[in-house]
Amino acid sequence: xxxxxxxxxxxxxxxxxxxxxxxxxxxxxxxxxxxxxxxxxxxxxxxxxxxxxxxxxxxxxxxxxxxxxxxxxxxxxxxxxxxxxxxxxxxxxxxxxxxxxxxxxxxxxxxxxxxxxxxxxxxxxxxxxxxxxxxxxxxxxxxxxxxxxxxxxxxxxxxxxxxxxxxxxxxxxxx
Amino acid sequence: xxxxxxxxxxxxxxxxxxxxxxxxxxxxxxxxxxxxxxxxxxxxxxxxxxxxxxxxxxxxxxxxxxxxxxxxxxxxxxxxxxxxxxxxxxxxxxxxxxxxxxxxxxxxxxxxxxxxxxxxxxxxxxxxxxxxxxxx
Numbered sequence: 001x002x003x004x005x006x007x008x009x010x011x012x013x014x015x016x017x018x019x020x021x022x023x024x025x026x027x028x029x030x031x032x033x034x035x036x037x038x039x040x041x042x043x044x045x046x047x048x049x050x051x052x053x054x055x056x057x058x059x060x061x062x063x064x065x066x067x068x069x070x071x072x073x074x075x076x077x078x079x080x081x082x083x084x085x086x087x088x089x090x091x092x093x094x095x096x097x098x099x100x101x102x103x104x105x106x107x108x109x110x111x112x113x114x115x116x117x118x119x120x121x122x123x124x125x126x127x128x129x130x131x132x133x134x135x136x137x138x139x140x141x142x143x144x145x146x147x148x149x150x151x152x153x154x155x156x157x158x159x160x161x162x163x164x165x166x167x168x169x170x171x172x173x174x175x
Numbered sequence: 176x177x178x179x180x181x182x183x184x185x186x187x188x189x190x191x192x193x194x195x196x197x198x199x200x201x202x203x204x205x206x207x208x209x210x211x212x213x214x215x216x217x218x219x220x221x222x223x224x225x226x227x228x229x230x231x232x233x234x235x236x237x238x239x240x241x242x243x244x245x246x247x248x249x250x251x252x253x254x255x256x257x258x259x260x261x262x263x264x265x266x267x268x269x270x271x272x273x274x275x276x277x278x279x280x281x282x283x284x285x286x287x288x289x290x291x292x293x294x295x296x297x298x299x300x301x302x303x304x305x306x307x308x309x310x311x
């Protein structure tokens with residue numbers, strides 16, 4: 001017994017060493033997915049965020065047809081990088097609605113003028129309330145809302161060029 | 176030399192985070208007038224994880240989203256909501272991850288059992304020592 005016990009500190013050391021080494025080598029995953037995927041979109045009514053687009057309410061997202069809900073902000077750099085992909089999706093016939101987080105109307109107008117406007121409706125969430133209620137953890141994020149108003153998919157971060165076919169695929173499948 | 180200066184400049188540069196230009200929400204950095212309610216809100220905020228700066232609590236973080244969460248928590252506490260109800264509401268959206276308070280989930284049972292196991296081991300050790308001490 002005593003002889004075996006002598007090896008215990010070494011075994012513990014090796015155990016912890018392995019644990020820390022694997023933690024260092026494994027890529028860091030900081031993506032926090034919403035737990036509401038598969039559940040109903042929380043109800044909300046938001047004022048208009050842009051001068052030439054109507055405001056957005058959750059009831060307008062359950063139209064029997066899947067829609068893309070994009071969460072963005074005029075002050076967010078990756079959102080500008082995402083703009084061409086959203087325009088491409090719009091050209092492919094996707095209806096895109098948006099929520100602008102912690103934003104102001106002149107800033108949103110300037111952002112859309114500069115990077116293009118793929119949105120049908122834009123709601124203004126000046127205090128991130130709807131964003132928090134949806135379990136979204138940052139900008140940009142995109143949600144696919146199915147025809148019955150449920151969240152079918154959440155895309156965290158900007159939509160890259162090679163994500164576009166996948167998004168189109170998921171939209172087709174989310175009836 | 177120029178390389179060194181460039182390196183030094185890199186070391187001194189502060190990472191720039193894109194943050195909203197909008198002023199913080201009303202109760203993001205303002206305490207509730209009633210100290211008892213503020214204490215309730217504060218205790219909750221210290222155990223809610225910030226989504227932007229992931230190893231800080233929202234009470235410690237300067238991220239604009241953390242400010243919005245603080246304001247929302249204070250306003251809901253002022254409206255009479257219980258802190259544990261707000262915590263459950265957040266967990267429903269972000270998962271257990273968002274709360275620093277360990278839950279009674281089976282995967283955490285070893286964590287809860289650890290103090291008892293360590294105490295038991297200590298008692299065993301103590302008993303052995305006392306026995307040996309008597310014999311000597």
